[in-house]
Amino acid sequence: MLFKVKALSEESALVERAKNDAPAFGELYERYVTRIYNYVYYRTGNEHDAEDLTARVFMRAMKQLPNYTDRGLPFSAWLYRIAHNLVANWHRDESRRRVVPLEEHITHGLYTDAPEYVAEAREEERRLLEVIHHLPDERQQLLILKFVDQLSNAEIGAIMNRSEGAIKSLYHRTLLNLRDDLEKE
Amino acid sequence: MNDLKPNEVINLTDRLQTTLKQVKPRAEFVADLKRKLIRESRSGQPVQNEWKQTLTWIAIGAGSVIYIATLLFVSAKSAWWILSAVGALLGWKKAQQPQKQTARIK
Numbered sequence: 001m002l003f004k005v006k007a008l009s010e011e012s013a014l015v016e017r018a019k020n021d022a023p024a025f026g027e028l029y030e031r032y033v034t035r036i037y038n039y040v041y042y043r044t045g046n047e048h049d050a051e052d053l054t055a056r057v058f059m060r061a062m063k064q065l066p067n068y069t070d071r072g073l074p075f076s077a078w079l080y081r082i083a084h085n086l087v088a089n090w091h092r093d094e095s096r097r098r099v100v101p102l103e104e105h106i107t108h109g110l111y112t113d114a115p116e117y118v119a120e121a122r123e124e125e126r127r128l129l130e131v132i133h134h135l136p137d138e139r140q141q142l143l144i145l146k147f148v149d150q151l152s153n154a155e156i157g158a159i160m161n162r163s164e165g166a167i168k169s170l171y172h173r174t175l176l177n178l179r180d181d182l183e184k185e
Numbered sequence: 186m187n188d189l190k191p192n193e194v195i196n197l198t199d200r201l202q203t204t205l206k207q208v209k210p211r212a213e214f215v216a217d218l219k220r221k222l223i224r225e226s227r228s229g230q231p232v233q234n235e236w237k238q239t240l241t242w243i244a245i246g247a248g249s250v251i252y253i254a255t256l257l258f259v260s261a262k263s264a265w266w267i268l269s270a271v272g273a274l275l276g277w278k279k280a281q282q283p284q285k286q287t288a289r290i291k
Contacts, residue, residue: 022222022226025222025226026219026222026223029218029219029222033210033215033218034207034209034210037208037210041208041210042205047211050210051210051211051214054214054218055218055221058222059222059225062222062225062226125203128201129204132204143201143205146201147201147202147204147205147206148205148206148207149207172189175189175193175194175197175198176188178201179189179197
């Protein structure tokens with residue numbers, strides 16, 4: 001607990017410095033780029049858009065940083081909110097243009113076993129990713145934060161501005177949702 | 186809607202863990218974006234400062250030109266008055282001389 005408080009205040013100091021200091025912003029960037037990239041990658045389903053949107057998240061963060069006020073939440077919560085808004089805009093624009101297929105390589109590179117097992121496992125993952133993509137935004141965000149970022153319910157709560165209990169219950173509902181959707185397929 | 190059985194929770198969690206793994210962004214992308222951000226953050230403020238400096242210099246330059254022009258105008262005008270006055274005086278003196286000569290002849 002004490003460690004977390006210390007880490008938060010250290011982060012606040014870094015954010016304050018980053019308002020006027022490019023290298024400090026660079027430090028923040030290095031700390032969060034992989035997490036934001038992963039969030040965007042799993043929400044868009046392809047590397048190209050993930051890179052484009054990640055760049056836009058940090059560009060926007062840099063421009064809006066002077067207006068950032070510390071409300072005791074982790075800085076990542078603010079970054080995730082920017083990413084969430086940009087991804088939502090991206091989905092809106094994409095749905096006007098075309099239906100986005102889940103990119104093949106999202107499930108590539110994880111297997112070294114026999115080809116038939118690989119194909120089957122890939123197919124299972126593709127199905128699960130497709131079902132995840134149809135979940136409401138907040139449930140997708142919860143799954144990404146929990147499994148990709150490996151955050152605890154309390155940390156996810158801080159980012160999503162909800163209590164730990166609310167996150168537990170949202171997770172339970174998400175699992176129910178997933179099971180039913182997978183059974184339907 | 187049936188509630189989840191413990192084995193279903195385990196199964197789903199396992200599947201999620203296998204599927205949702207952290208992916209590494211391309212190192213080249215990360216480095217490029219960092220360079221771009223630093224360049225952008227550095228170019229943002231100096232550009233504003235440069236503009237401020239340029240405007241200040243333009244204001245100083247324009248002020249100096251107006252000041253010097255006013256000085257020149259004032260001094261030229263004064264010189265003109267002085268010259269006119271001298272000219273008028275000389276002209277009056279010249280005009281006086283022929284009158285004196287005519288008076289002597291008479």
